[in-house]
Amino acid sequence: MSFFVWVSVSSPRERVRPQHAVYLLGLLSLGLGIVHLLTEGEGFGTVLEALVICSLSAFVLFTGYEFPDRPISRAGRWRAVRLAVGVTVAFALLALAVWSIWMLEGHSDQFSFLLSFATALGATVGIRGAIHAVESEERLEEAEDLTKLLTINQRVLRHNLRNELSIALGHLDNVESADRSTDTSEDVRVIRDHLERLLETTDRTREIVSIWNAHRTVEHRLTSLVEERIARVRETHQDVEIATRFEADPRVRSHPALGRAVEEALRNAIEHTPSDASVSVTVHTDSTGSAVLEVADTGEGIPKHDLDAIGSPAETPLVHTQGLGLWILYWTLKASDGTLELVENRPTGTIVRMTFPTEQ
Secondary structure (H helix, E strand, O other): OOOEOOOOOOOOOOOOOHHHHHHHHHHHHHHHHHHHHHHOOOOHHHHHHHHHHHHHHHHHHHHHHHHHHOOOOHHHHHHHHHHHHHHHHHHHHHHHHHHHHHHHOOOOOOHHHHHHHHHHHHHHHHHHHHHHHHHHHHHHHHHHHHHHHHHHHHHHHHHHHHHHHHHHHHHHHHHHHOOOOOOOHHHHHHHHHHHHHHHHHHHHHHHHHHHHHOOOOEEEEHHHHHHHHHHHHHHHOOOOOEEEEEOOOOEEEEOOOHHHHHHHHHHHHHHOOOOOOOEEEEEEEOOOOOEEEEEEEOOOOOOHHHHHHHHOOOOEOOEOOOOOHHHHHHHHHHHOOOOOEEEEOOOOOEEEEEEEOOOO
């Protein structure tokens, strides 16, 4: 099997964070309200107009203050900010259109209030609406992920566990029915092998669930982590040559199971690659400054039904993975706000590529 992994994870140490953009939006609205108050006379009506604008702006600023505590991913927060900015601009353009109509009718003295109020209202409606929209979208995505996870576990219970137990029980019948002169060591060996395989399956299933349940991230030196996992794999695969090319040692933040996922990618590449084929690991940074980890081999490639299973909303009877290794990779990257891409290697094999924004 050829395996090439690409993971993309957002950095929590960005110099400009999502809440900073919300603060800027609120300060822009507040500034327009203050300018309106200072430039449009000293009447009580102007004071009330400025008070309305400043109140809306304060609501936006409060939203920025509570923004980091919202149950939204970092990518979702930036998406909410972009939506809010879009709504604010739309409201401002609408105010400009209304003012243009008024100007044609000879009533052009309300431009300052109209623009300030529309901007503040657009920022308020935009950020609050965007937050709820993104939260709903992510909750729906989380529900779909949970459905997929439950389906995987159901398939394991229905198929893998049943098959392993059936074989073990069949050989156990042979042992029970054999007389004292019959050698049953082979039956005992088969029973042990299938029970150990069953234990490994349940351990992997539990591991996938624990990955999905964990919501924290940790910082890694990517090259150091990869070198450590390569050393562990070489302990059990001493005859396999793993070529490495490390052009950088970037700092990344990801799910704590990243090391386990890297090791899984390495073992998949080795176990599905002929002894005379090659396995290579590369760490570098791309043109955008993101860290890239690549695990590639020239083996038999990942079966199409496994690729379809990873990309589909849920496993089905005709779309499922034979093993759980790919799901360990998938859920680790999913929990890291990353993506998993499996690419065909040329001339044979598969390429799995992981890409991370670097820590500042």
